[in-house]
Amino acid sequence: MLIGAIGIIVCSFLLCFYTxxxxxxxxxxxxxxxxxxxxxxxxxxxxxxxxxxxxxxFIIPISLFLPExxxxxxxxxxxxxxxxxxxxxxxxxxxxxxxxxRKFFIQALLCSLLIYKTGFYLPLGSxxxxxxxxxxxxxxITLISAVGIVNAYNLIDGSDGLAASISLIASxxxxxxxxxxxxxxxxxxxxxxASALTAxxxxxxxxAYIFMGDSGSLFIGMLLATFTFVLIEEKSSTLALNVSNxxxxxxxxxxxxxxxxxxLFAIRIYNKKSPFKGDNNHIHHLMANxxxxxxxxxxxxxxFQILIIGIAFLSLDKSWxxxxxxxxxxxTIGIQSLRQLKTYLSSRKINIGLNQIESEDKNKVG
Numbered sequence: 001m002l003i004g005a006i007g008i009i010v011c012s013f014l015l016c017f018y019t020x021x022x023x024x025x026x027x028x029x030x031x032x033x034x035x036x037x038x039x040x041x042x043x044x045x046x047x048x049x050x051x052x053x054x055x056x057x058f059i060i061p062i063s064l065f066l067p068e069x070x071x072x073x074x075x076x077x078x079x080x081x082x083x084x085x086x087x088x089x090x091x092x093x094x095x096x097x098x099x100x101x102r103k104f105f106i107q108a109l110l111c112s113l114l115i116y117k118t119g120f121y122l123p124l125g126s127x128x129x130x131x132x133x134x135x136x137x138x139x140x141i142t143l144i145s146a147v148g149i150v151n152a153y154n155l156i157d158g159s160d161g162l163a164a165s166i167s168l169i170a171s172x173x174x175x176x177x178x179x180x181x182x183x184x185x186x187x188x189x190x191x192x193x194a195s196a197l198t199a200x201x202x203x204x205x206x207x208a209y210i211f212m213g214d215s216g217s218l219f220i221g222m223l224l225a226t227f228t229f230v231l232i233e234e235k236s237s238t239l240a241l242n243v244s245n246x247x248x249x250x251x252x253x254x255x256x257x258x259x260x261x262x263x264l265f266a267i268r269i270y271n272k273k274s275p276f277k278g279d280n281n282h283i284h285h286l287m288a289n290x291x292x293x294x295x296x297x298x299x300x301x302x303x304f305q306i307l308i309i310g311i312a313f314l315s316l317d318k319s320w321x322x323x324x325x326x327x328x329x330x331x332t333i334g335i336q337s338l339r340q341l342k343t344y345l346s347s348r349k350i351n352i353g354l355n356q357i358e359s360e361d362k363n364k365v366g
Contacts, residue, residue, distance in 0.1 A: 004067030005188050011065060012192045016057035016199035020210055023049040034094075034211050046208055048094045050200055051216025055087045057196035058219075062189060070184045078117040079226070086110050086150070086222050090215030100276030104147070107218070111146035114222065115139060120146075120229035126243040127320070142229070149228060150221035152257035155264065157217040159284035160206035160294040163257075165302050167220045168197040170253040173309060174227040177249065180239040186230050193223055206294035224254060247320040251327065252312030256283070256305050259331045286338045290345060304334065 027033065027047030034048040059080060066072065073079070089106050092098065098106075114120065122142045124133045157163035175190035197220070203209040212220070228250045232243065241249075251258070260283045265275040280289075287297045308327060315323050 004065060004070075005184075005191070008061040008065050008188055009191050009195045011061040012057045012195035013199045015060060016053045016196040017202065019053040019056055020050065020200065020203050023047065023052055024210055034213070044207075046211055048211045048213030048215075050204065050210045050212040051087060051090060051094075051214070051219055054196050054200055054212060054216050055084070055219050057199065058192055058223075059084065061192055066185075066188070070188065072185060073118070075118045079114075082110055082114050082117070083219060083222060087215050087219045090213065090218040094213040094215055100274060104276060107147050107150055108143065110222070111143055111150065111225070114146060114226070115142055118226075118229075120226070120233065122229065123233060123243050127247060145228075146222075146225045148258065148261065149225040149254060150218055152254065152261040153221035153224065154214060154217040155261050155282065156257040156284070157212060158282050159288070159297050160208040161201060161204050161298045162284055162301060163212060163217055163220070164197050164201045164204050165298060166256060166305050167224065168194055168201060169302065169305055169309075170224055171197060171227070173249075173253050174224075174231060177231055177239070178227075178234075181231075181234050182238045183230070183234065186227065189223075190227060193220070206298060208294075228254065241316070244320040245316045248312050248315060248318070248323045251320070251324060252309045255308050255327050255331070256301060259328065263331075263335065283335065283338075286335070286342070290338060290342045 024047060027049055028045075031045075032047050032049060033045040063080065086107070089103075089110070093103060120142065121138050122145060124131075124138050124141060153163055153167065156166065171190045171194035175187050175194060178184075178187035178190055200210075200212065200216075204212065231250050232246045234246065264279070264281060267281060268275045268277060268279070283301070284297050287300065288294075292300070308330070311326070312323065315326070
């Protein structure tokens with residue numbers, strides 16, 4: 001089994017690593033580039049076909065080389081089909097720029113099928129022990145969570161290496177939890193995703209050579225949504241964690257994209273705009289507007305995510321609700337600090353400009 005697992009991991013890396021240059025050549029030949037806008041700003045022609053390499057590096061090894069002794073879930077074929085469909089939806093969006101309503105409808109439909117075919121449900125009865133929660137309510141909340149995670153990773157993909165890096169970190173931590181839980185199948189799946197992301201990141205790190213596109217971010221988002229449900233639902237005696245512990249860990253792995261998405265939606269709704277209408281108010285946009293480079297943005301956000309995960313491991317004896325509140329507070333302080341820094345730098349720039357004007361006027365008078 002170990003040899004088969006290593007084979008899948010190595011195959012995922014090599015497939016992604018060697019497919020990307022081919023995709024770049026195809027993109028250059030047929031002018032398949034990511035269009036620039038007020039949200040997407042890059043100085044070179046960069047293709048969005050990275051998701052193609054990532055899904056090939058995931059689907060092929062899992063489908064062909066998964067060891068026979070590993071117990072596969074009954075829904076594996078249906079799951080791989082759903083993963084492929086959401087990838088195709090993403091690549092269609094990359095080419096044809098679907099409307100927000102259409103994208104949301106398709107994502108909701110695919111996430112509904114994911115829940116139906118796999119039987120994934122958040123254990124709300126254990127999470128909210130004082131409330132009687134019906135199956136329909138459980139389905140709706142699980143669906144909202146799935147669509148939220150998928151969208152969160154789609155929205156955070158706006159700076160070189162960012163989405164790939166935080167997805168890689170999350171995948172590695174999920175793989176570790178699955179290993180400790182004795183869940184060999186999802187451990188290998190998470191490691192395969194991490195391997196593909198590592199290869200992709202070599203080309204996507206600042207300055208990016210290729211983007212993952214909506215096809216890649218939606219694909220990764222559904223993978224991480226799946227990992228989240230599996231981890232929270234896991235009932236393993238190997239790893240002595242209750243539901244609250246598992247929610248804390250899962251939320252820490254995904255916290256930055258989720259909190260940034262919730263903040264963006266809240267601001268857009270408050271301003272009477274569609275929550276799905278894109279803008280340049282993401283956390284990476286705020287940092288870029290201050291003057292941080294792509295490398296600095298990547299380093300700061302990755303450090304922040306690792307810090308949050310570290311706090312999670314120190315908070316396993318606490319309530320998951322309290323941990324979420326702490327995360328929200330830390331994130332809010334971080335966003336407010338960025339705004340204050342931007343205000344300070346803007347006022348300083350204005351003062352420097354005024355001083356220069358005054359100095360020039362004095363020289364003219366003299």
